[in-house]
Structures are given as structure tokens and as C-alpha cells.
Amino acid sequence: MAVDLGNRIVVLIDMDCFFCQVETRLKPEYAGKPLAVVQYNLWRTGGIIAVNYEAREFGVTRHMRGEEAREKCPHIILAVVPGSRGKADTSRYRSAGREVIDVLKKHCTMVERASVDEAYLDITQIVDDQLAKKEFDPAVVEELKTTYVIGHSECNVNNEEQRRKGLEEWIAEAAEDIQIQRLAIAGRFVEFLRQEIKETTTFNCSAGISFNKILAKLACGLHKPQKQTILPASSVSKLFGSLPVKKVRNLGGKLGDMVIDALGCHVMSDLLQYSLQDLQSRFDRKTGHWLYHIARGIDNEPVTPRLVSKSIGACKRFPGKQTIVKVETLRHWLGELSSEISERLEQDFEENERKATSLTVSFHYIQNKKVISQSRAFALTTYKQEKIAEMSINAVLKVTQDLPISFLGVSAGKFIKSRGSENLKKFFKPSSSLNNLQGSEKEDVNNFIDEHVELIKKLKTQITNSNSSNENNSETSKNVSIPIEQSSNSQFCSTSLKINDKFSPYKYESATVFNETVMEKKNEPKSNISFFVSNNAMLKLQEIFPDLDDIDLDVLHMLPMQLQDEAKKFLKVKGIKNLSEDINILKQKLSNSKACEKQEVKLVAKSGRGRPPKCKLVVSNYSNPQTDIQHFFIKTGTNNKAENFKKCLQCHQLILTNKFEEHNDYHVAQNVQLEMNSLLASDERRKRKLSDETFDQFS
DNA sequence: CATGGGCAAGCA
DNA sequence: TGCTTGCCC
Numbered sequence: 122m123a124v125d126l127g128n129r130i131v132v133l134i135d136m137d138c139f140f141c142q143v144e145t146r147l148k149p150e151y152a153g154k155p156l157a158v159v160q161y162n163l164w165r166t167g168g169i170i171a172v173n174y175e176a177r178e179f180g181v182t183r184h185m186r187g188e189e190a191r192e193k194c195p196h197i198i199l200a201v202v203p204g205s206r207g208k209a210d211t212s213r214y215r216s217a218g219r220e221v222i223d224v225l226k227k228h229c230t231m232v233e234r235a236s237v238d239e240a241y242l243d244i245t246q247i248v249d250d251q252l253a254k255k256e257f258d259p260a261v262v263e264e265l266k267t268t269y270v271i272g273h274s275e276c277n278v279n280n281e282e283q284r285r286k287g288l289e290e291w292i293a294e295a296a297e298d299i300q301i302q303r304l305a306i307a308g309r310f311v312e313f314l315r316q317e318i319k320e321t322t323t324f325n326c327s328a329g330i331s332f333n334k335i336l337a338k339l340a341c342g343l344h345k346p347q348k349q350t351i352l353p354a355s356s357v358s359k360l361f362g363s364l365p366v367k368k369v370r371n372l373g374g375k376l377g378d379m380v381i382d383a384l385g386c387h388v389m390s391d392l393l394q395y396s397l398q399d400l401q402s403r404f405d406r407k408t409g410h411w412l413y414h415i416a417r418g419i420d421n422e423p424v425t426p427r428l429v430s431k432s433i434g435a436c437k438r439f440p441g442k443q444t445i446v447k448v449e450t451l452r453h454w455l456g457e458l459s460s461e462i463s464e465r466l467e468q469d470f471e472e473n474e475r476k477a478t479s480l481t482v483s484f485h486y487i488q489n490k491k492v493i494s495q496s497r498a499f500a501l502t503t504y505k506q507e508k509i510a511e512m513s514i515n516a517v518l519k520v521t522q523d524l525p526i527s528f529l530g531v532s533a534g535k536f537i538k539s540r541g542s543e544n545l546k547k548f549f550k551p552s553s554s555l556n557n558l559q560g561s562e563k564e565d566v567n568n569f570i571d572e573h574v575e576l577i578k579k580l581k582t583q584i585t586n587s588n589s590s591n592e593n594n595s596e597t598s599k600n601v602s603i604p605i606e607q608s609s610n611s612q613f614c615s616t617s618l619k620i621n622d623k624f625s626p627y628k629y630e631s632a633t634v635f636n637e638t639v640m641e642k643k644n645e646p647k648s649n650i651s652f653f654v655s656n657n658a659m660l661k662l663q664e665i666f667p668d669l670d671d672i673d674l675d676v677l678h679m680l681p682m683q684l685q686d687e688a689k690k691f692l693k694v695k696g697i698k699n700l701s702e703d704i705n706i707l708k709q710k711l712s713n714s715k716a717c718e719k720q721e722v723k724l725v726a727k728s729g730r731g732r733p734p735k736c737k738l739v740v741s742n743y744s745n746p747q748t749d750i751q752h753f754f755i756k757t758g759t760n761n762k763a764e765n766f767k768k769c770l771q772c773h774q775l776i777l778t779n780k781f782e783e784h785n786d787y788h789v790a791q792n793v794q795l796e797m798n799s800l801l802a803s804d805e806r807r808k809r810k811l812s813d814e815t816f817d818q819f820s
Numbered sequence: 821c822a823t824g825g826g827c828a829a830g831c832a
Numbered sequence: 833t834g835c836t837t838g839c840c841c
Contacts, residue, residue: 140841158841160824168823170841183841184823202825202841209825214841236827236840374838407830430827441821481834496834530825 124354126332126418130307132242133329133337134314136221137346139238140171142324143217144200155179156198159187160209166191166199174346206457208437211237212465220322222428228314233424241334242314243424248307257302261309262292268308269344272356276343284348291353304330304351311349333420338370357418361389369415379404380412392416429473434532435461436483444487445526452514455482458531459510466504466533474540477501477533482513485528486521494528495520501533 136142140158145151155176159167166187179194187199202209218237225232231243265288273287274280295301311328318326328349329341339360340352352360366386367377383403386392392400393416401409414420435458445451466477483496497516503509513531 136841138841164822170823170825186823211825211841215826238841239839371838376837432827434826436825438822438824440824443821483834494835498833532826 122355124357124418126336126354126357127421128245129243129332129424130245130248130303131331131333131337131424132244132307132311133235133334133341134221134225134240134242134311134318134326135328135341135345136218136238136324136326138171138173139218139324140202140214141173141200143214145173146217146323148200151198151200154198155181155194155196156200157181157185157187157190158200158202160202161204162187162199162201167201170202206461207454208435208457208461210461214238217322217324221318221324221326224318224321225314226428228317231424231426233427234429241337241424244307244310247310248303251306251310252302257295257306259292259295261305262288264309264312265305266312267315267348268312269348269350270356271340271343271350271352271360276360279344279348291351300354304353308349308351315349332418334422334424335370335415335420336418339364339368342368354418358390361416361418364389366391371411376408389416429469429475431536432532432534433462433465433469433477434481434530435465436528436530436532438528440527445529446523448518451517451526451529452510454529455513455517455531456506456510458529459513460506462531462533463504463506463509470504470539473536474538475536476539477504477536479533479535480509480512481530481532481534482516483528483530483532484517484521484526486524486526488524492527496530 141156144158145156153175155178156173157169157176158171159169161167169181169183169185169187169190172181172183172190176190176194176197179197181190181193181197190197190199202211203213204210214237218234221238222232222234222240225240225242229242229244229247231246233241235241268288269284270287270291273291274283291301292305295305307330311330315326315328318324325347327341327345327347329337329339329343329352330349331337331340331352332354336352336357340350344350365388366372366380369377369389372380380386380392384392384395392412395403395413397409397413399409400412403409404412437454437458439445439454445454470476478501479498480501481496481498483494485492485494487493497520499512499516501509509531517526517529
């Protein structure tokens with residue numbers, strides 16, 4: 122029978138025993154041997170946080186101490202998480218996780234980083250495009266070399282014969298079933314992705330392929346490691362007939378216990394007997410609604426494109442005898458935690474061009490033998506370690522006085538884009554490095570300014586006009602842009618500024634020497650400001666001149682030769698007439714989008730091979746993707762009629778027809794933003810040291 | 821004496 | 833904003 126779970130194809134990519142793989146890449150001699158990763162190793166040989174599959178054979182699991190693991194498996198290797206500032210530091214795994222994300226984002230625009238080693242992908246468009254382009258060929262079965270299909274082989278067993286037989290049995294029905302075709306094409310694509318990950322990072326992973334996040338996640342876990350699993354809609358009911366409630370994402374904790382205890386539901390299909398009203402009365406409205414639908418395999422949570430985390434934090438527990446009782450000790454640890462996040466925030470600023478604006482200090486203290494958890498949040502105006510530490514210490518002491526402290530955490534979040542506007546002025550204004558420039562360089566810069574000052578003023582006027590129609594003082598805004606090019610193989614020509622850490626707004630006071638950061642072209646001479654030329658990026662003139670009415674000559678003097686050349690090229694091909702046309706289109710777009718609150722107009726230089734570059738305008742934004750996009754979605758429980766909705770081809774959500782255009786703008790903007798981020802980040806990473814890492818084959 | 825460190829999101 | 837829950841390794 123036909124089971125409709127919607128038209129999305131959602132994938133979860135999940136690295137196999139990730140921390141173990143990272144350690145094995147560093148020390149290839151670990152390959153093939155039982156291995157666990159522990160945090161700390163003084164007390165009972167540390168706590169195990171990851172176990173490889175060789176060690177699992179011996180019954181070693183997480184939640185064990187290193188000691189216990191040694192009892193079960195005497196030859197086990199216990200790799201210790203690096204220690205820094207007196208605490209475990211997991212940055213090694215975070216950057217390894219980024220490598221994986223970098224591979225994924227090359228092949229898919231809708232990637233949501235769900236954890237350090239997991240990502241959800243919405244590949245609906247990719248699959249349907251492929252299927253539209255080329256008729257389905259059952260021979261794809263030959264490319265599904267590590268694919269299992271639920272309902273056609275036993276779960277939790279990796280048996281090649283069974284796998285192959287089940288797969289062929291399933292594919293045999295493909296001719297009459299478009300959903301089989303779609304999933305098979307998806308499977309082939311995911312095989313490809315996993316192979317790409319393997320080749321570029323050495324890491325193995327598993328994947329789940331289905332119609333939504335919950336099912337993809339579920340499927341992924343059923344044939345680990347190094348396998349991928351397709352969960353067709355028609356197999357859901359059978360699977361749920363024996364699937365323990367707690368195996369489903371979000372039901373692994375207290376809610377799952379409540380479902381079991383209050384309803385006596387032990388497997389998912391037990392939930393089917395309850396009506397929506399039943400569930401909503403026993404739980405809250407939202408939870409009841411979710412339970413009712415998830416019991417039927419329905420989950421509408423969209424894959425929200427996001428490659429970076431929303432917060433950066435560091436914390437440490439001080440259990441038992443280690444509880445902090447002296448102010449001195451408190452100062453020490455908050456100093457260490459502040460130091461770590463300060464460093465990580467600076468790095469994040471480099472990689473992601475954003476600034477955290479909020480700092481939250483969390484702490485647990487003990488009063489009357491009870492642990493009390495509290496947190497305090499502040500505006501974050503500096504990344505200076507001393508300031509962060511001072512704020513944190515004051516906040517904690519104010520509450521705890523002399524009470525013992527068992528936990529400390531510092532976390533920064535509420536990021537805003539740091540490009541453009543006043544932040545750059547801050548970097549440059551106090552700079553004394555102008556003196557470091559050679560005479561000829563100065564001259565070049567001055568010529569550049571003279572040549573283009575009129576043009577810049579005109580641009581400024583246009584930009585201001587465009588912005589004034591949408592004045593709003595909200596600090597968040599929305600990304601709205603005009604598509605630059607649909608075809609994927611078209612060439613773009615662009616230049617973008619990249620500020621390295623010495624330019625951080627929080628460090629500029631002490632920055633007198635500027636490091637060079639040249640991306641893409643490795644042998645370029647050193648310069649004060651880094652930049653890159655890419656074949657598919659965009660020129661962002663306003664980043665160079667954030668406030669065109671208030672150009673600080675010192676700023677312009679600092680422009681490197683390469684940038685000047687690029688800028689000249691750009692400005693020569695740039696015509697005001699062209700620009701004003703684009704601004705008109707832009708204005709029209711903006712007036713349609715009431716969610717757009719604060720715009721920044723940027724120039725995008727586009728050039729095809731053998732034809733002159735052309736300019737387009739892009740309005741870029743500072744926004745929170747979730748909150749913005751969700752306002753377009755259907756509110757469940759409202760009585761909207763089907764004809765009022767239109768389906769979005771990008772995220773496959775039903776959108777209110779009258780919001781559709783706005784919604785679409787969102788995606789366009791998001792894609793541009795993602796592209797920019799990805800370019801900046803990958804170039805940044807390329808220059809980062811990888812020397813201590815080895816790329817030998819993982820077992 | 822004790823998995824620990826780390827993320828995201830929901831709720832009031 | 834502060835607190836809790838859930839999940840990852």
C-alpha cells in the first residue's frame with residue numbers, strides 16, 4: 122500500500138566512532154586495534170567517550186572507566202583527549218568535523234551541522250533533478266555497494282549476502298514505484314558523498330536515507346559502521362512494530378520514559394491506538410501533536426542550512442573533593458575558561474566573519490547539600506580574556522559568596538555579522554602601519570583613490586537611496602538578494618577582503634604589525650590586508666569602504682597592490698547605468714519583503730569566460746535563519762486551506778502563497794551567504810597548519 | 821568523589 | 833533571561 126511521508130529526501134551522515142577515527146588518523150599504528158578515547162586518565166584511567174568497533178567486540182562501551190575497559194580488553198589502547206589549560210580540549214575533533222562538513226557543502230547546499238560529527242542533508246532537489254535529466258536505470262543497484270534497505274534485510278546485522286539480496290528484491294519493484302527510484306538515486310548520491318568524505322579525510326561514516334530527519338537518523342543507526350541504510354515509507358510500519366520508543370530521537374530521555382510509563386507504549390506502533398486528542402491531553406499540545414505524527418513516521422522539521430555553531434563555550438566540572446572553595450581557585454579556573462573561549466572566539470571571527478554579542482556564565486554551587494544551577498548573561502563587547510574573566514568572576518561571586526562551586530561554564534553566542542559598517546573602521550583608524558608602507562605603494566593607493574573617488578560617491582548615493590526605503594533600527598535583518606547566476610558552471614570574478622586576527626576589533630589597540638594572509642595564490646608577496654580572488658565569489662566593495670562618506674585615508678593607504686588591481690579592473694567594467702537598473706530591481710524586492718529590516722548593498726562582479734564582467738547587486742543581511750524562515754511556514758493547527766499554499770522547491774515546505782516570494786528571497790539570500798561563508802572558511806582553513814596531522818589510511 | 825565537555829532548543 | 837531537556841562523542 123502507498124504510504125505518503127511527503128516528498129523530501131533527507132539524509133543523515135554520521136561518522137563512525139568519530140573521536141577514535143580522529144585519533145587513528147593521527148596515529149596510524151592504532152588502525153585495526155581495539156581503541157577507546159578517554160577524558161583525563163588519572164582517576165580510574167579516565168572516562169570513555171568513544172569506542173571503536175574492534176573494542177566493542179570485547180564489550181567495551183561508553184560510560185565505562187578506562188580501568189573497566191582494560192579488564193574487558195587488556196590490550197585496548199586508551200587515547201586521551203588533549204588537555205589544555207587544565208581541562209579536556211576537544212578542538213581537535215571540532216576541526217576534524219569541519220573537514221567533513223567542507224566536503225558535504227561542496228556537493229549540497231542544504232547541509233545542517235547537527236553535532237560535531239553529524240549532518241542532515243536535504244537532497245530532494247538533487248535527486249529530482251537527476252531523475253528528470255535521465256530516466257531511471259535499475260543498474261544503479263551496482264553502485265549501491267554499501268546500501269541496505271529496511272524491510273528487505275534484517276536490522277542491526279551487517280551481512281553482505283542479505284544486503285545484496287534485499288537490495289535487488291527492492292530495486293526489482295522500481296519500475297512501477299517512483300519512490301523507489303528516488304530513494305535509489307538518493308542512495309547512489311550518498312554512496313558518492315561518503316566516498317568523497319573517505320578520500321579527502323580518511324574518515325568512514327554511515328548514513329540514513331529517508332523522508333525526514335527522524336527517519337534518516339533512525340535508519341543511519343541500523344547498519345553501522347561503514348554502511349548506509351534506506352528507509353522506504355512502506356517499511357516504516359513494520360519497523361515501528363518492534364522499535365523501542367526510546368530509540369527515536371527526542372524520546373531517549375524523560376519524555377520517552379513518560380510515554381512508556383504513562384501510556385504503556387514500549388514500541389512505536391503502540392502509540393497508534395491513541396488519537397491526536399488523547400495524546401494532546403496527556404502531554405502538552407505540541408508534544409502530543411509531535412507524538413501522534415512521529416508514530417506514523419511523519420516529521421516536518423526542515424533541514425535548516427547551517428554550517429557553524431550558534432554558540433561557543435567552555436566548561437568544567439569540579440566534582441567531589443575538587444569543589445572550588447577559595448576565591449583564588451575560582452579566579453584561576455574562570456581565567457582558564459575565559460582564555461579558551463577568547464581564543465576560540467578570535468578564531469571563529471577569522472573563519473566566519475562574525476562576532477558574539479552575548480556572554481553567559483553558568484555555575485553550579487552547593488547549598489544545604491543541594492546542587493543549585495544558575496547562569497547569568499551579559500552583553501559581550503570585547504574578546505579580551507581579562508575582561509571576560511573579570512565579568513564572569515564578578516557574576517559568580519555575587520551569588521555564591523563562600524559557597525562551594527562544582528561547575529563552571531562560559532559560553533558566547535548571539536552572533537552578528539562583523540563585515541561592513543563600523544567594525545572595519547575600528548580596525549583601521551588607530552593603525553600606525555601606514556608608516557610601514559613604502560613610498561611607491563602609497564603612491565599607488567593614492568592614485569587609486571583619486572581615480573575612483575567620484576565613482577565611489579555615486580555608488581554611495583545609490584546605496585543610500587536604496588536603503589532609505591527600508592529604514593529600521595532592528596539589529597537583525599534579513600538576507601535578500603538578486604540571483605547572480607543559476608548555472609553552476611558559469612564563471613564569477615571577484616575579490617573579497619579578509620581580515621586576519623591581528624585586525625580583530627578586540628585586538629586592534631595592540632596591533633601594529635599586520636600579518637599577511639594570502640589565500641588561493643600561495644606565492645603572492647606579503648601584504649597588509651589579505652584577500653582572495655575566486656572564480657565564483659563576489660566583489661564586496663563596501664567591505665573595503667564601509668562608510669563611503671567617511672573614508673579614512675589611512676584605510677585606503679593600507680590596501681594591498683593586488684586588491685587595488687582587482688578593484689581597478691572591477692571599477693572599469695562597472696557602469697552606473699547598469700547599477701541603477703539593478704537597484705530598481707532590488708528596491709522592488711525589498712518592498713515585497715517586510716521581514717527585511719536592515720540592508721547592506723554589496724557589489725557583485727560577475728564575469729563569464731571571454732566576455733566582460735557584469736555587475737549585480739546583492740543585499741546582504743544579518744539574520745537568524747531559523748527565526749526568519751520559520752515565519753513563513755505553516756502553523757500547524759490553523760485552519761489554512763491547501764490552495765493557500767505553494768510548495769517551496771528548495772526546502773520543500775508548504776508556504777503561504779502570499780508569503781512565497783518573501784520566502785524565496787530568503788533562500789536566495791541564504792545561498793549567497795552560505796557561498797560566501799564557505800569560500801572564506803575554506804580558504805582560511807587551507808592556510809592553517811595541518812603539519813601534525815597524518816593522512817594515512819584508516820583501517 | 822565522579823563520564824565530562826559541548827552543543828541546540830523549548831519553556832515561562 | 834534563566835533553567836531544563838536531549839543529544840553527540
